[in-house]
Amino acid sequence: MPAATxxxxxxxxxxxxxxxxxxxxxxxxxxxxxxxTRRRAAQRSRLTRTFVIFVACLTVxxxxxxxxxxxxxxxxxxxxxxxxxxxRVTALxxxxxxxxxxxxxxLRIRHIAESELGLVDPTRxxxxxxxxxxxxxxxxATH
Numbered sequence: 186m187p188a189a190t191x192x193x194x195x196x197x198x199x200x201x202x203x204x205x206x207x208x209x210x211x212x213x214x215x216x217x218x219x220x221x222t223r224r225r226a227a228q229r230s231r232l233t234r235t236f237v238i239f240v241a242c243l244t245v246x247x248x249x250x251x252x253x254x255x256x257x258x259x260x261x262x263x264x265x266x267x268x269x270x271x272x273r274v275t276a277l278x279x280x281x282x283x284x285x286x287x288x289x290x291x292l293r294i295r296h297i298a299e300s301e302l303g304l305v306d307p308t309r310x311x312x313x314x315x316x317x318x319x320x321x322x323x324x325x326a327t328h
Contacts, residue, residue: 287293298304 295304
């Protein structure tokens with residue numbers, strides 16, 4: 186067993202192997218794991234932060250898309266309402282134009298003038314002569 190003890194003694198007294206880190210700096214044997222752990226933690230932190238930012242941007246884009254779709258639907262409904270109102274007003278205007286054309290016809294105007302206002306034909310002249318006591322006498326003149 187003395188040989189095994191000598192080998193164990195030699196291992197204990199031998200210098201610990203040195204590991205190089207990526208930057209080329211020699212780290213002592215007791216500290217070689219800490220930088221790796223810190224680097225991995227920093228990488229995980231960066232990945233987590235990047236993922237959270239990506240998800241937040243994706244969420245903002247999705248909400249924007251929904252809001253835009255809602256706005257388009259609202260504007261479409263408003264446009265349809267305006268078109269319906271325009272058609273209704275156009276039909277009403279057409280009806281009013283027909284009434285104006287009917288009211289402005291010369292036959293209707295002549296009928297109102299003769300029946301309500303007492304219009305007479307130009308070939309028949311009526312002179313009204315007041316009497317002292319009695320009705321008005323019509324005298325017809327012929328040409």
